[in-house]
Amino acid sequence: xxxxxxxxxxxxxxxxxxxxxxLAGMVLRLLPAYADRARFASVCPxxxxxxxxxxxxxxxxxxxLPYGTFFSLxxxxxxxxxGRRCAGYKTAACGKWLVFPRDNGRFLFDPFVGSIVxxxxxxxxxxxxxxxxxxxxxxxxxxxTIAEPFSWMHLKEGEKVLTIxxxxxxxxxxxxxxxxxxxxxxxxxxxxxxSSWSVRxxxxxxxxQDMAFxxxxxxxxAVDENLLVVNFGQDPSTGDPQVSRIGHVIKGDPWYTVVFPxxxxxxxxxYLVESCGMLLMVRRKVWCIVKEDRxxxxxxxxxxEVFKADFEHSRWYGMPGDRIFFLDDQLxxxxxxxxxEDRTSVGVYNMKTREVSFPLPMxxxxxxxxxxxxxP
Numbered sequence: 001x002x003x004x005x006x007x008x009x010x011x012x013x014x015x016x017x018x019x020x021x022x023l024a025g026m027v028l029r030l031l032p033a034y035a036d037r038a039r040f041a042s043v044c045p046x047x048x049x050x051x052x053x054x055x056x057x058x059x060x061x062x063x064x065l066p067y068g069t070f071f072s073l074x075x076x077x078x079x080x081x082x083g084r085r086c087a088g089y090k091t092a093a094c095g096k097w098l099v100f101p102r103d104n105g106r107f108l109f110d111p112f113v114g115s116i117v118x119x120x121x122x123x124x125x126x127x128x129x130x131x132x133x134x135x136x137x138x139x140x141x142x143x144x145t146i147a148e149p150f151s152w153m154h155l156k157e158g159e160k161v162l163t164i165x166x167x168x169x170x171x172x173x174x175x176x177x178x179x180x181x182x183x184x185x186x187x188x189x190x191x192x193x194x195s196s197w198s199v200r201x202x203x204x205x206x207x208x209q210d211m212a213f214x215x216x217x218x219x220x221x222a223v224d225e226n227l228l229v230v231n232f233g234q235d236p237s238t239g240d241p242q243v244s245r246i247g248h249v250i251k252g253d254p255w256y257t258v259v260f261p262x263x264x265x266x267x268x269x270x271y272l273v274e275s276c277g278m279l280l281m282v283r284r285k286v287w288c289i290v291k292e293d294r295x296x297x298x299x300x301x302x303x304x305e306v307f308k309a310d311f312e313h314s315r316w317y318g319m320p321g322d323r324i325f326f327l328d329d330q331l332x333x334x335x336x337x338x339x340x341e342d343r344t345s346v347g348v349y350n351m352k353t354r355e356v357s358f359p360l361p362m363x364x365x366x367x368x369x370x371x372x373x374x375x376p
Contacts, residue, residue: 016043016044017043017044017045017046017047018046019046019047019050021050021053021054024047024050024051024054025050025054025056027040028040028050028051028054029056029057031059032057032060033059033060033072033073033074033075034059034060034061034062034072034376035072035075035079036072037051037056037059058375058376059376060072060073060074061073061374061375061376062373062374062375062376063327063346063362063371063372063373063374064086064089064098064371064372064373064374065078065364065371066087066088066089066370066371067087068080068085068086068087068088070086070111070374071360071362073325073346073360074360076360076361076362081111081112084111084114086098086109086111088100088101089109089370090106090164090370094167094168094169094170094213095169095374095375096110096111096112096374096375096376097109097110097117098110098111098374099164099167102118105118105119105120105121105122105124106119106164107119108169108175108192111374112376117169117175117192117193118192118193119175119190119192120190120194120195120197122162122164122179122197124195124196124197125152125188125196125197125198125199126196126197126198126199126235126240127152127199127201128198128199128201128242128243129201129202132152132153132201132202133153134147134151134153134154134156134157135147135148135149135151135153136148149204150184150205151186151201151202151203151204151205152186152199152200152201152202152203152205153201153202154205155180155181155185155186155205158181162179162180162181163179163180163181163182164177164178164179165178165179165180165182165185165208166178166208166210166211168211168212168213169192170213170218171213173191173192173241174189174191174232174241175189175190175191175192176188176189176211176218176230177197178208178211178220179197179199180205183207183223184205184206184207185205185206185207185208186199186200186203186205186206187199187200187208187211187220187230187243187246189232189241189242189243190240190241191240191241194240196240198240198242198243199243200242200243203246206220206222206228207222207223207224208220208221208222208223209221209222209223209269209270209271209272210270210271210272211230211272212272212273212274212279214274214279217229217230217231218230218232219249219272219279219309220246220272221270221271221272222252223254223268223270224252224254225250225252225253225254225270225281225283225316226248226250226251226252227248227249227250227252227272227309227316228246228247228248228249229246229247229249230243230245230246231243231244231245231246231247232244249309249311249314250309250310250311250314250315250316251314251315252316253316259290263289263290263291264287264289264290265287265288265289265290265295266285266286266287266288266303267285267286267288267297268283268284268285268286269283269284269286270282270283270284271284278308278309279308279309280306280307280308280309280319281306281307281309281316282304282305282306282324283304283305283306283307284302284304284326285302285303285304286298286301286302287301287302287303301356302326302328302347302349302356303349303354304321304324304326304349304351305318306318306319306320306321306324306351307319320351321351322351322352323348323349323350323351324348324349324351325347325348326346326347326348326349327344327346327347327371327372328344328345328346328347328358343363343364343365344363344364344365345358345360345361345362345363345364346358346360346362
């Protein structure tokens, strides 16, 4: 009996902190939500190290609301990042970054680790060529002076304030942005922390919709569904990045808005995304109805099509799909549109049945147009 008692008291129960890495990986792969993975990593240093070391599929994105709260899909309960002020951002940047105003400039904030990257003010733009001026020609047919072509220099001369409509962190040394006056803009680039942006001053401005950094190159998508590739070089005097050339990769075949006899119309929005190693164009049609000289976007009335960039044949190739999670933000860039409801949410589009559902009870008001996805 003495020996048995001695064995029992000397036996040590295994600790949960000693979980093998392969078993920890099996558990983490069953936790697609960012909040669940964060809770796993907070248990002890060993589990935190496992969460950092193991190769895992990316977690589901977060939904960021402009007053500083977040949703971690698929949960409908809000949370905050402890000790980090996330309220007041203006728009989403690339992946994990949020964009905040700073005096006449911007800064990027990573709420996951608390890091900050400063960006130049939009009033500080370095022209290429340095002595660029706006060019005008006389139109003999219309007997008027017109801009030829309409470039960054003409945007500067306008009375409206320039804004950033899209910003992407391509690398630790390169940030690109669509800057202009909706719906026209130009591509500006800078190095994080630099004192100025760089722009090709006399390039024709475009109606850019989206851009993505794919396989080491920056691609921009225009409203006419043309896909452009942006090549970079270095300023010989400063070493800062600059756009050296913008080339056409795919010529689009777009459709345009038509008002049908029942007073309905479809308004197009385009997205450029990387998925499963492919560069995809997502064409979204938001259905609207014309009522008493007002155009109202109908909440939840959306159609989606997905196209793969076929670089070999320079065309968009239609793709089948499963489901698309999207923000029911409708037409946040078009101030003249009204809405048939005051509230919006996260929608899911079934590409097989063409039906839209709202399975996640996340609701906010339409005026919070800067609600955005955030990718850990």
